[in-house]
Amino acid sequence: MSDDRTIVAQALARRAGGFEALVDSHHRLVWHVLLRMVSDREEARDLTQEVFLRVHQRLGQFRFESSLATWIGRIAYSIAVRHLERKRIPLADEDSLADVADSAFCPEQVAARAGLDESVGRIMDRLSPLQRTIVSLYYFEEMTTSEIAGIADMPAGTVKSHLFRARKRLRDELQQQQWNPR
Amino acid sequence: MNAIEQNPEWQAQQHAERPERPGDPEAVRAYRAVATAVRRASPPAPPPDLVERCRAISRREIRRQTIHRRLFTACLTAAAVAVFLLSIPGLARLAAAAAGTPWPMLLTALVLTVSGARLAGRFRPSGIDELTR
Numbered sequence: 001m002s003d004d005r006t007i008v009a010q011a012l013a014r015r016a017g018g019f020e021a022l023v024d025s026h027h028r029l030v031w032h033v034l035l036r037m038v039s040d041r042e043e044a045r046d047l048t049q050e051v052f053l054r055v056h057q058r059l060g061q062f063r064f065e066s067s068l069a070t071w072i073g074r075i076a077y078s079i080a081v082r083h084l085e086r087k088r089i090p091l092a093d094e095d096s097l098a099d100v101a102d103s104a105f106c107p108e109q110v111a112a113r114a115g116l117d118e119s120v121g122r123i124m125d126r127l128s129p130l131q132r133t134i135v136s137l138y139y140f141e142e143m144t145t146s147e148i149a150g151i152a153d154m155p156a157g158t159v160k161s162h163l164f165r166a167r168k169r170l171r172d173e174l175q176q177q178q179w180n181p182r
Numbered sequence: 183m184n185a186i187e188q189n190p191e192w193q194a195q196q197h198a199e200r201p202e203r204p205g206d207p208e209a210v211r212a213y214r215a216v217a218t219a220v221r222r223a224s225p226p227a228p229p230p231d232l233v234e235r236c237r238a239i240s241r242r243e244i245r246r247q248t249i250h251r252r253l254f255t256a257c258l259t260a261a262a263v264a265v266f267l268l269s270i271p272g273l274a275r276l277a278a279a280a281a282g283t284p285w286p287m288l289l290t291a292l293v294l295t296v297s298g299a300r301l302a303g304r305f306r307p308s309g310i311d312e313l314t315r
Contacts, residue, residue, distance in 0.1 A: 011240070019240030027236060031228035045232050052236040056243050121223035139220035167216065 004068040011059055022059075022068075023052055029069055029141060030076045033151070036133040037080035039125065047083060051076045066150050073151035077133070084129060092130040092162070123173045131166040138163055253301070 007025065010018030030051050034044040054075050062071055084091055124132055130152070137143045137151065145163070149156040268274050 014240070014244065020237040023233065023236045023239075027228055027233050031232075032225065035225045045229075048228060048232055049235055049239065052239050053243070056239055120219040124220070124223055135220060136224060139217045140224045170216070 004064065007068065008059060008062060008064075011056075019056060022055070026069060026072045027052075029073055032136050032140060033073055033076040033133055034080050036136045037077070037129045038083060039129070039132075043083065047076075047079055051079055054079065067147070070147055070150040073137075073147075074153065077151050077153075080129070080133075090128065092128045119174055120170065123170055126173070127166055127169060131162050131169075134159055134162045135166045135170075 007018070007022050011022050012018075027048070030048055031044065034047045034051070035041065038044055038047065051072070055072055058075075062068070066074075081091060124135065127135065134148055134152070137148045138145070143151075145156045145159045149159045152159065268277060
């Protein structure tokens with residue numbers, strides 16, 4: 001948090017390299033959120049610039065109530081949501097929660113199979129934008145469910161449910177591929 | 183309690199959010215397996231030219247704000263000069279005479295509006311790409 005204060009203070013004071021340092025420390029997070037949400041590199045490029053422009057315009061309003069990463073992540077998320085709404089792409093699947101009542105989760109067995117990375121990538125692309133983003137933030141950015149909840153502006157329990165459903169779908173589809181390998 | 187909350191695995195997550203820390207060996211292995219696969223399947227870092235564009239946003243924004251500030255100051259100065267000139271009796275009468283006929287007034291208003299719009303359009307960023315190019 002003290003790092004956040006230094007970065008914000010330097011950017012607000014318009015010191016040389018102040019805003020650049022902020023971009024350097026958060027561009028990966030913004031890129032992953034946007035790319036996972038919109039699934040299109042060109043659109044993610046435009047939106048990444050829009051996010052940092054908004055960050056630049058609103059940095060003075062940051063009150064240190066969360067980490068800077070969460071605040072920037074939330075801006076990226078909200079810009080991505082608005083973009084998806086404009087394109088009428090649903091954020092989350094409308095599938096029922098009732099079909100996941102009793103499942104034994106064993107990703108280790110799944111992980112031992114050949115060609116896993118490619119398969120996981122393909123299946124990740126088929127998840128809903130919200131689930132893709134949550135899985136990516138949890139496993140790739142190593143954020144806690146509370147931090148992800150801060151970004152997506154939803155309860156931590158809902159994040160856990162999405163995470164759970166995403167993993168179940170990963171497992172189910174990987175198991176299916178075991179019988180029908182491409 | 184809904185269907186997800188009845189699931190033993192989901193319940194376990196409530197106590198051990200990221201199993202690398204609490205120390206259940208099975209959970210640790212499971213977490214690492216998924217994490218490794220997701221990391222490998224994750225998109226690479228953003229392209230360097232994009233990062234450079236984002237880094238330049240601050241400089242361009244500051245430049246844009248400076249132009250806006252100067253434009254505002256110039257308009258204010260022009261208005262003050264106009265008020266000052268109109269306060270001179272002879273010039274005021276001349277302006278009143280020019281404004282006496284309807285068409286010069288309309289023509290003047292039209293020219294001023296078009297010039298103002300063009301001037302404003304030149305300094306208003308029309309899009310993010312233009313701003314960061």
